[in-house]
Amino acid sequence: MTHHIPLPDTRVAVLGALDLERTPAGVRPRRLPAWTRPRLHHGLLDLVVAQAAGVRLRLRTAARSLALGVHVTVPEMDGSPLPASFDLAVNGTVLSRVQATAGDVLSFGADLADVRLSPGHPETVRFDDLPGGEKDVEIWLPHGATVELRTLDSDAPLLAPTPPPGLAWTHYGSSISHGLEAPAPTLTWPAIAALTTGAALTNLGFGGNAMLDPEVARAIRDTPADLISLKVGINIVGDAAMRERTFVPAVHGFLDTIREGHPDTPVVLVSPTSFADLETTPGPVGLDEETGRKRALGSAGAGALTLTGVRTLLAKVVDIRADPALHYLDGRELLGPDEARALPDGLHPDPAAHLRMGARAVRLILGPHL
Template sequence: MDDLTTTPLSAELLRGALDLERTEHGLLPHRLPARARAQCTDGQLAMAEAQPSGVRLVFRTRATVVELDTLRTKPAYAGAPPRPDGVYDLLVDGRLAGQSGVTGGNVLMVDMATGSAETRPGPVGTVRFTGLPDRPKDVEIWLPYNEITELVALRTDAPVEPVPQGSRRVWLHHGSSISHGSDAASPSTTWPALAASLGGVELVNLGLGGSALLDPFTARAMRDTSADLISVKIGLNLVNMDLMRLRAFTPAVHGFLDTVREGHPTTPLLVVSPILCPIHEDTPGPTAPDFSTLGAGRLQFRAAGDPAERVTGKLTLNVIREELARIVEQRAADDHHLHYADGRELYGEADFADLPLPDQLHPDAATHRRMGGRFAELAFGTGGPFTARGD
């Protein structure tokens, strides 16, 4: 039996979270601050912001054994195939050295037809990593992007100490479920995590599945978060939800960017339009589940809007791209640190032919890898908006 020591879990061991909540079990990372959470009672947002995409434990140790007790809350959807279990990625000095998962935990059962949800309680589980190199090293444990994760206890067979932040720039990113992680293979291989690794920056991921809706409280959270680089990926959820018309969209984008700029007046800020999604290129939302493929074990989505409604101001992805490009061009005349990127540079028509969206909406693991590399080249490459001075 290993002789393990428990290290108290604290903010100095965590990165990527904007708030930490003490619960009866331990520590619950949040990706929106308490003030923002208090301003919206939407269940989808509550689930998304508490799923710790991009959140990781970071510490220095010579331990060869690491155990982490957690209480997960895994979503499940009535009538749909089971969602895959979350994955924990363990990195040693920046390189993947292990992957595992936990058992037990709560189940959040969601009925997409009615919007109702109930939590079925379960026990705490343990993720365990062994055989780590017996030398001083930096260890990162990336938490699952698709499971709410309460941190209960950290045990190791050697002392643990925090890792100083260092000189790496902080990249703050906001987007939809695709930025959140959608169907990436693991938490360190979502496209933002891969792009951050390639760009040599620290990621704060505010990708919020189903909740990139130009909410003012999200803009204020970004305004108040320390960052050296900022990107905002806008569009798909606004079509998904059929949330607003063009008349409301334009001032909402301006207001969101105005708020971010209050805290970051000269920070490089990249506005990214949606990646290609054929069902919504020219057809408005809402997006509806297509249950016809459930018999084959797949859930797909369809566009439930009418293309003729574009004349009334209904949003499509092409309408959004055109308007975002216009807004950024207008603002960039006075804001020389503001930039625009067409999301189809990350995933476009040729990519769809090669790597189609399995459910018509979300990219798969291979597409995340492709998008991460593309974003790194676009943003961090020579001449990109996030290129470090002197590069």
């Protein structure tokens, strides 16, 4: 007997999303609350908020087959649509991976305002031959796609979902945390760390947009968490978005807002991973067309930020605040200067580097708080 469930449904928990946008056919997860949407001034931020990095469905069932009805939208990258993989895990172990192939494709001109949509159509993502007996199932959504969830069919009833076994972990960061270079949603470094420890991840890694936006700080403030990590600096230096004069108060303000809702929650402030071009040269960053690698263009004037300078400033912020639950982590411990070959464009980690970063995050970020 097939059990057909229109989504959303209370028997299917949606984890890692802070908003479920209603659509005529279902629901679309978003990674910031609905109230923030009118304030997302930059179009790229709105796009990456809608991408489902770290978002997954959690359910309990004895089903041997599941079929998820979806409509995905993926952007083009380097002339090809990003892969849209759905990963199924049972009791924390990834057992199956299915690619969506029929959805919409977004193409962008040099100006992000020039967006072209090649329409696709809904499809069904099937998972068969699941283990027998009652089990906790998580279906991780494509981390680079916007996903409209429509229906779920199963060959056994769904029971009330159980909560994840580990701590509630909210992580904030840039494209390095969003993880578009990883080939599947469970292969980004935050997902690897979460699956290893059983943590309930909320991944607020926003490609190109870790800019200390106050709306994000308020969202983190209002989201239950046992552990919060904040990976700060690379986008701000890479876009030359701030000077030292504005960066330090912005970090303090971001932390102040989070502390309003989490006065005692452990917070790990993580400085940037290695990027040779920005270590001692300020941004902004441009793309070298000949090499395909990113390089620092340098900005003149007092207070221009480099990665070396940002690490010093973040460590000083932690020292000045004298907050026993606030900890500093040098991002080079996650991915160091001796691993430059793992950065195809000079900045973003390749899939193997995501695996190493995930293992290191277990030890350096989650491990001390388990």
